[in-house]
Amino acid sequence: MDYITTKQAGEKWHISDRRVRMLCTEGKIPGILKPGKSYQIPAGARKPADGRERADNPAASDKRYLKWDNEVVGVIYKNNAVYFNAPEFNEVMSIYTRGQSNWPPEQFNEFLAERVVGRGRRDIERILFRLGLSRYDAPLIAELTRGIHPKDLLWIAKSRAERLEDAMTDAHASVFLRQTDLTGDSVDTPEGGNIKRYGAQGGQYGVYKRRISPLTTDAESEVAVYLLGKKLGVSVCAAVMSDKDTIFSTFRYDFSSEHLVHFRSLFDGARSDNEYQNLIGVRPQYRDDIARMILLDFITRQEDRHLSNMAIKISGGEESFYALYDNGRSLFYEDTAETVKAAIADPAGYATGFGYAGTYWDYTREIARERGGLGELIRLDVSKKDVRAILTAAGLAGYRFAGALEWILKTMDMVRSLA
Ligand SMILES: Nc1ncnc2c1ncn2[C@@H]1O[C@H](COP(=O)(O)OP(=O)(O)O)[C@@H](O)[C@H]1O
Ligand SMILES: [Mg+2]
DSSP: OOEEOHHHHHHHHTSOHHHHHHHHHTTOSTTOBOSSSSOBEETTOOOOOOSOOOTTOHHHHHOEEEEETTEEEEEEOTTSOEEESOTTSSHHHHHHHTTOSEEOHHHHHHHHHTTSOOTTOTTHHHHHHHHTOSSOOHHHHHHHHTTOOTTSSEEEESSSSOOHHHHHHHHIIIIISHHHHSSOOOOOOTTSOOOEEEEEETTEEEEEEEOSOTTOOHHHHHHHHHHHHHHHTOOBOOEEEEETTEEEEEOOSOTTTEEEEEGGGGOOSOOOSOHHHHHHHHOGGGHHHHHHHHHHHHHTTOSOOOGGGOEEEEETTEEEEOOBOOOOSOTTTTOOHHHHHHHHHOHHHHOOBOSSSOBHHHHHHHHHHHHTSOTTSSOOOOOHHHHHHHHHHHTOOHHHHHHHHHHHHHHHHHHHHHO
């Protein structure tokens, strides 16, 4: 089949390129493909009829839509029959549909049954409870979780306009994420500046977080810590800017079969003043991961590593230390030029604190003492040029860029002196 671009289709149909792209997103052009960033439209496609679907049209509200991220790829009728407008939208869709343009209800139900949380999941009782179900019912679970599954970006939308980040915020936050946030202290700022939404970006699931205030660089810092962590060999959840005030933090777990538990839930009762010892006391098997976290936190001036900003991942009865997330409150994210200046003149004195007492520098030295050095915990062969490139890529600017650069280089030297 021959394909044309949205621009060519627009010229042919006497509408704008933008309007054609919107029609693609809304699923109104049959047979489109989207192998990469742009659409391909069958050369023979007819111009879609004008006019929006009206909300007061009862036939319209009976329909649901199968979307890939935020683009309609099929229409789901009341009886669960599916008609694909884009059966070969991309490689994954082609595998699912094998080029068929429609699925009878049984086939769609079977497809959904494979996407819902497994009956054998350890916390299945709790999940069923949250879903308001008293027994395991795959089609119903699919209905309530919108068929969202981390292996692809397909889901069930109630309207053409509904967006994945909204549907996922509802489904994911209430169904899958409760156990991590139940006892967590992830608090919204009083001015409501800290808005989080679950959703997908670039083919991966994660959480969108808005900048805390216009004066902070918490978004840029989050990206910088991710990039630096990667360079130093510390496992950090990927963070990218999604617009100038929003960070997207990528999940590193499959939420349909795995779950996270915040460190907060691993403690009951009082803890000692030494947070490092508290942590390795409760999970000695993560001694290295915890040490790596502390070194990275020292180097990035972390100011927010409390017990709900660290987690373990539960996967089929096995647990592991989860990659670091929520790293934006770091690297002078809300400091004045004066503070930055004082801090880089005296990194040991201005190191940030961890737990009830002690600074990251204290804990770094404690770790080195315990081990007789820092060995291969993190990589330290990072040059000034590397750090510059990271901070530039993250979008830090002005005195915070200069301050972060100085701080990172100086603290890395301090760590090297103990290595
Ligand atoms: N990359 C991630 N992977 C898994 N869970 C995450 C991730 N980012 C955030 N979360 C979850 O969302 C909660 C709030 O996000 P967080 O980044 O800590 O924001 P806040 O700044 O509001 O504390 C976290 O406590 C964690 O449970
Ligand atoms: Mg947090």
